[in-house]
Amino acid sequence: xxxGANNNYLTELILKQKGxxxxxxFGYYFKDSYQSFFIRGTYDKKNREVYIKNIPMIYYRxxxxxxxxxxxxxxxxxVVSQVKSTLNGYFYSAEDKYKYTCPELRVSMTVDIxxxxxxxxxxxxxxxxxxxxxxxxDFIVSNSGSEKPTTIGPALVNEKPVVKLDEPAEKKLIQxxxxxxxxxxxxxxxxxxxxxxxxxxxxxxxxxxxxxxxNKTPVLAGQLLSERALNIYLSLDSLKxxxxxxxxxxxxxxxxxxxxxxxxxxxxxxxxxxxxxSLTQNAAVRxxxxxxxxxxxxx
Numbered sequence: 001x002x003x004g005a006n007n008n009y010l011t012e013l014i015l016k017q018k019g020x021x022x023x024x025x026f027g028y029y030f031k032d033s034y035q036s037f038f039i040r041g042t043y044d045k046k047n048r049e050v051y052i053k054n055i056p057m058i059y060y061r062x063x064x065x066x067x068x069x070x071x072x073x074x075x076x077x078x079v080v081s082q083v084k085s086t087l088n089g090y091f092y093s094a095e096d097k098y099k100y101t102c103p104e105l106r107v108s109m110t111v112d113i114x115x116x117x118x119x120x121x122x123x124x125x126x127x128x129x130x131x132x133x134x135x136x137x138d139f140i141v142s143n144s145g146s147e148k149p150t151t152i153g154p155a156l157v158n159e160k161p162v163v164k165l166d167e168p169a170e171k172k173l174i175q176x177x178x179x180x181x182x183x184x185x186x187x188x189x190x191x192x193x194x195x196x197x198x199x200x201x202x203x204x205x206x207x208x209x210x211x212x213x214x215n216k217t218p219v220l221a222g223q224l225l226s227e228r229a230l231n232i233y234l235s236l237d238s239l240k241x242x243x244x245x246x247x248x249x250x251x252x253x254x255x256x257x258x259x260x261x262x263x264x265x266x267x268x269x270x271x272x273x274x275x276x277x278s279l280t281q282n283a284a285v286r287x288x289x290x291x292x293x294x295x296x297x298x299x
């Protein structure tokens with residue numbers, strides 16, 4: 001909705017209604033990418049309005065899939081007729097600081113009458129999992145109650161991990177990790193069981209290399225930070241009170257210390273955390289699943 005400037009997004013919503021709430025999967029194509037996220041929102045029966053907040057949308061002027069993201073909310077009106085059913089609305093910036101850089105994105109979606117298996121799609125979808133071909137920059141970490149998390153990326157199709165560490169190399173990396181002090185930042189309360197974590201080099205791109213640990217177990221090793229997002233799609237271990245992500249500095253780059261911007265999206269909220277690690281300290285953040293509010297308590 002900017003004069004003289006426009007780009008196209010191809011979007012899809014897979015929604016399930018539960019009273020005045022909706023949940024499901026939102027996915028979209030933009031240029032050379034497809035991304036998908038679990039989303040939660042509300043449905044106003046009287047006005048037939050669907051409202052979903054905090055959806056990361058790639059900036060409309062970006063040239064590739066690794067462009068800047070705009071945190072946006074969606075408001076749409078459901079129109080049902082014998083001919084077709086549509087959901088018409090717009091994405092808009094939920095924060096004033098993005099008001100002028102992230103203009104409204106108008107959208108019109110039509111119910112796919114040929115799709116009869118929405119429930120199974122929702123049941124079998126992992127947040128952030130690509131419906132189509134995954135990209136080599138993205139990693140999916142399976143951690144649902146298992147003792148040791150496993151990392152799967154574009155080789156997800158044939159069930160082979162992207163980042164392989166033989167046992168001696170993994171033990172050596174763990175020993176180096178344990179020799180350093182863990183420095184904890186803030187705890188983050190998560191709304192969903194699955195999250196997306198994106199790492200960017202914070203500042204000049206100077207060759208910072210990191211390894212990522214989940215609950216003190218390595219899931220990514222020797223990854224370079226840049227202006228392009230290093231994405232991890234993570235299912236949290238529901239058996240733990242806290243899930244801990246630690247950033248281990250493999251080097252200090254050209255300009256010490258090793259710093260990164262970590263962006264966490266859980267389908268409902270977006271969190272930004274600045275991490276700094278050195279050859280003596282690891283940067284760590286803890287995630288805690290938000291407990292559902294007790295409907296018996298009056299507010």
